Amino acid sequence: MKSKFFLFMVLFALTGYVTNAQSTGGTTANADLEKVAAELVNNCAGISEGDIVMVSGGVKDMELLENIAVNVRKKGAFPLLTVNSDRLTRKMYTEVPEKYDSQAPKLGMHMVKFITAQIAVSSDESPDLLADIPPERFKTRRDASKQLRDYVEQNPIKMVALGNGMYPTKANADEFGIPLNQLTEIFWSGVNVDYNKLSATGKKLESQLANGNELEITNKNGTSLKVKVNGCPTFCSDGIIGEEDIKKGSAGYSVYLPAGEVYLAPVAGTANGKVVVDNFTIMGKPVEGLVMEFKNGKVVSMDAKTNLELLKKYYKTGEKGMDEFSVIDFGINPNVVIPEGSKLLTWMPAGMVTVGVGNNMWAGGSNDASNGFSFFIPGSTVKLDGKTLVENGNLKL
Secondary structure (H helix, E strand, O other): OOOOOOOHHHHHHHHOOOOOOOOOOOOOOOOOHHHHHHHHHHHHOOOOOOOEEEEEEEHHHHHHHHHHHHHHHHOOOEEEEEEEOHHHHHHHHHOOOHHHOOOOOHHHHHHOOOOOEEEEEOOOOOOOOOOOOOHHHHHHHHHHOHHHHHHHHHOOOEEEEEOOOOOOOHHHHHHHOOOHHHHHHHHHHHHOOOHHHHHHHHHHHHHHHHOOOEEEEEOOOOOEEEEEOOOOOEEEEOOOOOHHHHOOOHHHHEEEEOOOEEEEOOOOOOOEEEEEEEEEEEOOEEEEEEEEEEEOOEEEEEEOOOOHHHHHHHHHHHOOOOOEEEEEEEEOEOOOOOOOOOOOOOOOEOOOEEEEEEOOHHHOOOOOOOOEEEEEOOOOEEEEOOEEEEEOOEEOO
């Protein structure tokens, strides 16, 4: 269940509430951890003297987290280090009484008023860790955190998240059907991309989208959908939070690593057609052959070969706004190459097309549903007013 649900890192680190964040963990053997930490602090987040920076991640990545904290302090800024683990995440549900799910995030509200940035290394390791927890509990906690989400929307902080759906863990490697060492190599190759070239590609795609009217997405699997994008602001996760990004509002304050995405919230109510998703995972369970029909921007039917009822169970807890087509995301990172025959699915591989329903605040939209799902459609063809942007999964710029 992968999604960039709005401010997932902040919500998790500050409240202990689990969102639909990427399944991640701690394999950094192939990385120069000091170099990674310096890049995250100095270039990606652009930390300045006097900043107060929350550094968060899992216990398995302590060396990297410590390096990040030290590099923050070397800038004359002040690190606040927080850690998490699967054990802690689970105990927050199995041992904390349900009656406290509806408590407002009092601590989080205090903290977001003084921190100025967050650098988060994703920490979850087991996709099915909370599979037995009633989905209604997640919704209650998300609803309780709305005050926090609303505050950060109006008072954004810089956020850098390392993971982006493919952090090298055994669970992710098993899900993708590739060896862990191969996933590790792909991941760090994606992180170490040429950011200047990545930014140039992103700006070119942004410019085309900004001047277009209608997108058409098709795929050999049966996907055929049209949606309006005229007048919609675009965003590029190119690894750097620059001044131009910040001018765009709260959505411009976030960077997801490995970077390499251009995304937008399309015109609400304009999506019509069918989206077919060959592989989707929710709570560690595969939903195969998912078919969603959209009419005037809303899901009107949903079918799948496996685990349809499980998906609907979580889907329904999002309530208002969860049935709305809300996000289109294009991958532009040439270093993240999907191995032939694998099921590696994430946002940034060049030519990847991702669509979403529900919350799209992270993409500059206005849908503040309490949840959101993202669906990967590799091998798609995308045309903008008849001009091909992506052809059979290959970026055409």
